Amino acid sequence: MSLTRRAFGAGICGCVLAALARRGFAQARPVEPGRTYIAPGYRPPADSDEKGLWSLLDRVERERKTSRFLVRDVELNAYVREIVCRLAKDHCPDIRGYILRTAQFNASMAPNGMMEVWTGLLLRCNDEAQLAAILGHELGHYLRQHTLERWRDARNKSDFGAFLGLGLAVAGLGAVGQLADLALVASMFAFSRDQEREADEIGLDLITQAGYTPVAAAEVWEQFIAEYQAGTAERSRQLLFATHPEPEERLVALREAAAKRDGARGERGRSRYLAKLAGVRARLIADELALRQYGRTEIVFDRLLAQSPDDGQLWHAKGEVYRLRAGDGDAARALKAYETALGTGNAPPETWRSIMLVELGAGARDRAQAAFDAYLKQKPGAPDADALRMLLSQ
Amino acid sequence: MMPMRSILAAALLLLAAGCAQFTLVTPERQTVGGVISVAPGTKWNKITTPGVEGKVEVWTLDGPALNTLVFFTGVTDGEPLFTRRAAAASGEEKPPVFRSKMNPVEIQELLEATAARYFRTTIAEGRNLKAEPIAGGRGFRFETRLLGRDEVERAGVFVGTIRNGKLYGAWFQGAKLHYFERYLPEFDRLVSSAELVGEAAR
Numbered sequence: 001m002s003l004t005r006r007a008f009g010a011g012i013c014g015c016v017l018a019a020l021a022r023r024g025f026a027q028a029r030p031v032e033p034g035r036t037y038i039a040p041g042y043r044p045p046a047d048s049d050e051k052g053l054w055s056l057l058d059r060v061e062r063e064r065k066t067s068r069f070l071v072r073d074v075e076l077n078a079y080v081r082e083i084v085c086r087l088a089k090d091h092c093p094d095i096r097g098y099i100l101r102t103a104q105f106n107a108s109m110a111p112n113g114m115m116e117v118w119t120g121l122l123l124r125c126n127d128e129a130q131l132a133a134i135l136g137h138e139l140g141h142y143l144r145q146h147t148l149e150r151w152r153d154a155r156n157k158s159d160f161g162a163f164l165g166l167g168l169a170v171a172g173l174g175a176v177g178q179l180a181d182l183a184l185v186a187s188m189f190a191f192s193r194d195q196e197r198e199a200d201e202i203g204l205d206l207i208t209q210a211g212y213t214p215v216a217a218a219e220v221w222e223q224f225i226a227e228y229q230a231g232t233a234e235r236s237r238q239l240l241f242a243t244h245p246e247p248e249e250r251l252v253a254l255r256e257a258a259a260k261r262d263g264a265r266g267e268r269g270r271s272r273y274l275a276k277l278a279g280v281r282a283r284l285i286a287d288e289l290a291l292r293q294y295g296r297t298e299i300v301f302d303r304l305l306a307q308s309p310d311d312g313q314l315w316h317a318k319g320e321v322y323r324l325r326a327g328d329g330d331a332a333r334a335l336k337a338y339e340t341a342l343g344t345g346n347a348p349p350e351t352w353r354s355i356m357l358v359e360l361g362a363g364a365r366d367r368a369q370a371a372f373d374a375y376l377k378q379k380p381g382a383p384d385a386d387a388l389r390m391l392l393s394q
Numbered sequence: 395m396m397p398m399r400s401i402l403a404a405a406l407l408l409l410a411a412g413c414a415q416f417t418l419v420t421p422e423r424q425t426v427g428g429v430i431s432v433a434p435g436t437k438w439n440k441i442t443t444p445g446v447e448g449k450v451e452v453w454t455l456d457g458p459a460l461n462t463l464v465f466f467t468g469v470t471d472g473e474p475l476f477t478r479r480a481a482a483a484s485g486e487e488k489p490p491v492f493r494s495k496m497n498p499v500e501i502q503e504l505l506e507a508t509a510a511r512y513f514r515t516t517i518a519e520g521r522n523l524k525a526e527p528i529a530g531g532r533g534f535r536f537e538t539r540l541l542g543r544d545e546v547e548r549a550g551v552f553v554g555t556i557r558n559g560k561l562y563g564a565w566f567q568g569a570k571l572h573y574f575e576r577y578l579p580e581f582d583r584l585v586s587s588a589e590l591v592g593e594a595a596r
Contacts, residue, residue, distance in 0.1 A: 068517070068545055069517070069545075101517070102516060103516055119516075287516040290506060290507045290511075290518070291487070292487070292507045292511070296487075324490070324503065326493050357500065360497065383521065384499070387522075387524065387536075390498070390523070390524060390525050390534075391498065394497075394525075394532070
């Protein structure tokens with residue numbers, strides 16, 4: 001039963017990524033001016049089909065609350081909630097956010113007010129304004145009840161069985177975060193082109209009204225496109241960029257819309273964002289490195305380093321990309337990045353561990369031993385000390 | 395829009411790909427992949443159509459959802475440890491690969507990343523790495539912990555050795571509650587019986 005609920009949840013949550021991976025476009029029509037939003041405090045009538053949908057979602061949400069992927073950092077959760085409330089205003093009490101430890105870039109919003117924020121998104125945002133832009137977009141789907149619209153549309157077409165069946169298939173494959181699987185999902189569950197455009201516009205309105213920099217929405221989209229273009233999954237690139245020019249079109253539209261809203265003015269919230277993220281960022285970086293998508297990860301770290309050139313943690317992370325890739329010339333690239341990290345004065349102790357591994361691989365045992373000694377000096381209780389000693393003794 | 399029939403057909407194909415078939419492994423000396431000889435102390439099931447690709451053979455006692463034993467039968471430089479079947483065709487990024495110069499710490503990192511990708515999780519960790527003789531030669535052993543999307547915590551042990559630039563090893567992992575610990579002595583017994591044979595012994 002839990003699989004069914006999870007699958008169903010996966011099917012009806014709106015996804016930023018799914019929007020990108022969408023295979024088909026609805027017929028374009030003008031977005032209506034003076035749009036109305038769901039009322040604050042809204043609950044579906046007891047005898048309605050929507051009530052049934054909410055009941056299922058409530059069960060999905062109960063699972064989220066006990067999930068071991070849930071990030072429970074109190075300060076970070078309070079911070080994200082603060083941003084959501086700043087955007088959602090009167091709707092704030094209706095939104096419940098869940099930060100999930102998943103390395104991919106994504107956020108989603110269910111019609112019962114359950115919002116998911118994946119840690120891959122948090123790692124990738126330059127500042128609070130960029131995170132607000134994504135959250136604003138998701139709130140746009142919620143305020144206009146886009147998911148409910150799609151759900152009813154699917155059911156009215158007598159495709160409800162397929163709707164659930166495909167959701168099950170996808171859940172069985174553990175599709176969360178996988179682009180190709182999302183392509184399947186997206187073709188069935190995606191928002192229409194009009195809905196995406198409307199969510200973009202609402203999101204821009206929300207961040208502008210909240211005092212954030214409007215151009216942040218276009219930036220985060222541009223970053224995402226650059227990252228995917230650096231990926232090695234050829235089919236994904238084709239899916240996103242060759243067959244459909246929409247991401248670039250959407251980028252242009254977001255830039256133009258931001259310009260109309262006096263684009264570059266407004267709050268960035270960069271230092272506050274980095275401070276709130278500090279408690280979990282090492283873990284987020286490790287999760288990103290575990291993806292072993294070197295080209296994409298290098299782009300993410302380079303972009304973050306361009307904003308924070310004195311960040312030792314990021315320089316170490318950049319070195320790790322090269323060490324783990326282990327291609328021609330990567331050992332030298334890694335060492336250079338580690339040296340830069342040490343030069344910042346705020347490199348993590350693990351920088352020395354990494355240097356040890358690279359030097360050992362190059363056969364420079366004395367330098368490896370010296371790096372190991374420096375590592376233990378900075379981290380006397382290192383849990384991997386015995387394992388590293390074993391390497392040095394072999 | 396992709397036609398509904400195509401979507402359903404694709405979904406059914408993908409589901410079918412996830413179905414496994416089994417053959418019985420009797421408790422007598424067995425040769426795995428032509429290169430590892432072991433003497434299991436109980437009946438195992440070899441998964442003849444596993445959901446993985448690579449130089450591996452996969453056994454289970456209670457079904458792949460509860461425990462698996464993955465033999466690595468000579469992974470060569472530039473090859474992944476294993477991948478999800480048809481991963482490349484489904485649009486996944488290129489997998490991390492084994493390098494013959496890797497040390498045990500790097501093998502542990504590689505298994506962590508491989509498992510994280512296969513189980514689509516951020517919680518896949520190795521720990522307590524130490525030297526351990528394997529098949530009459532130098533080897534290593536470490537413990538694993540992973541949490542799949544089903545949120546079942548799985549414990550595991552990996553043992554391995556690199557001979558002539560190829561990785562040979564075995565990774566037993568299962569649900570921490572009952573299905574791992576119950577059979578850990580059987581795994582240890584099996585590992586202690588391991589010999590490299592065929593081209594691996596040359």
